[in-house]
Amino acid sequence: MTAAARIPVDLVTGFLGSGKTTLVNAVLRDASFAGAMVIVNEFGEVGLDHVLMSAADDQVLLLDSGCLCCAASGTLRDTLIDLFARRSSGGVPPFDRIIVETSGLAHPGPLVASLLGDSALKPRCVLAQVLTLVDAVNGAATLARYAEAQRQVAFADRVLISKTDIAEPAQASDLVSRIRELNPAAEVARWQRGDSPSRYFAPAASAAPHATAVHAEAWLRGPLRPQYAQAGDGVDTADVEHDHGTAFRQVSTHVLEVPGPIDWPIYAAWTQALSARLGARLLRCKGLVALGDDGAPWVVQGVQGYFAPPERLAAWPASVPHGFLVCIGESITRAELDAIVVPTPSPH
Template identity: 40%
Template sequence: MSIPDTDPRIPVLVLTGFLGSGKSTLLRPLLQAPQFAGAAVIVNEMGEIPIDHLLIDYPGEDIVLLDNGCLCCALRSDLSEALERLYRTAARDNRTIPSVLVETTGLASPAPIVRTFATERNVKARFRLASLAAAVDAEFGEATLKAHQEAVHQVVFADELVITKADKAEPSRLQALSDEIRRLNPHAPIRTSGKDPERPADLLWERIPSALPAERWARLLTGPQAAHHHAHGVETCAFEVTEPFDWPRLADFLGRIVDELAPALLRCKGVINIAGVEKPVVIHGVHHIFYPPETLEEWPDASRRSRLVFILDGANRRSLLDIFAAAGIAIMESRAA
């Protein structure tokens, strides 16, 4: 459904999904789609060493990083301020923002974000929540929905659902996950995606929809899914490494991570300096799976330090530090949530 001409407010489309579900993989090609030409982008990250915004590769001028915490917690006010800042900057420059895309952290519950658009006066006057999509990992989605209430809330609130990495899952597992998602949310369409959708514009938000129905907001915001409690024991550990890696050393280090921490490894992401490789190398891992490395076009700064972020379920920070020590890797730690 296209934007109604009678509503002059800026449409905001929010992309949620648990840690490692492939949100950035969905977002990157969407930013090249014609319906999002000139869109502003807000990226929310956990941890004191932000990485996700580097992976988007967005040429537009309006990109905002919110890296002090989760959008549904203290950063709810930061979301309002970021939207206001985008609006005022565009007005000052005598230009318009056609739409805003928001990528949340994987631990974000949608309820407080939806409440921002439903109740905050300045936000309501200038912006409308047009869609809230949730990405669900085909490989780990069933286990994640059982273990983490945030993932359930993301599915329940969504009006668009995408099962990512569908090419990595057996058909029976894919069907079981689809059935569970449909049980949690009987109304939202469910799409499937491999690692690189051939037609991403057709996969999600082919057209910018009209605002979500107010009655659906009201029902969701008064139900049990509106309660917001982060999972206990989830810890984010962020590190910088000054010395370059070589490929064998990196492979050995990641192998140790998988062998010792796979069940607790909710997410690993990193921008790595590889000796003899001019461009930064990006790594991604979830539990026991690390995906093929990618490269960025340029380093974010002159330091060329490797940056690694681990999101762990349970008290595993000490084990992680022991793995660095055993591999002989000198680190500078920035302890986050």
């Protein structure tokens, strides 16, 4: 399977009661998701009344909307490998995207690591996004109390604030601020029951080949935007490092600038040093770095100290003036990161 043909995977996460099942139910009933495979923890959590059409086997259900719904058994890795095998043999109908709903207490790290670096999955699928739901009514208290909820937000590419129809306006506004403190790189939107979910998922035909380019642009709207903002943009140019206060004292976001191209051996030594010294505390890294003699742009992603092989972009995005690496860490100080020297550009 070519890189362009890899199946995009949307990882939907969020704490207990955040609205994941409501969102997944909306996906299952939306005809625009025909051809999608939705993987859930167990069918008992997803209402399938009036949408069930037939069973492809004892695990995969074909729905009226055209979606396939799968009850995950074992690890996500095993479930995906099994589904791809049955897809190839005709055991299940074809699918062109995968949406995974995690449990409310799931740590996204191991799932993201499998999707980014597992040799059996990487040729077949690509992580399109981590989408995290946060309850507008209880979300602030949940984030303050539970490390699992903090990690779910920290790993997110997009955060949906749910239940805004029953929350006070001040609750939702305060929650946006808390989410941005925890993960300034994530896109934050509001969603409630009855809204179409389609705008929060890239079209399946374009998600895989364009995911990395889109993500590189999106990251600039987060922690790097103040650095690159033009006069009149109305952007707060305050320091992008955040003091998260009592609730978020363990999770922080830092941006490392990589001003020019670096050689592959130097890049390897740098990422190995980050992994060795920071390990699993380095929750997630993502960025764009010029690598090699030609200075081509490469998307870098890492999770819990593991760095996946970089993926090359066709061209350097016009809005990105130089390389960068966004590091979201747990109990990591800026001084620790600065002690691991960012590579200097290679003379060419």
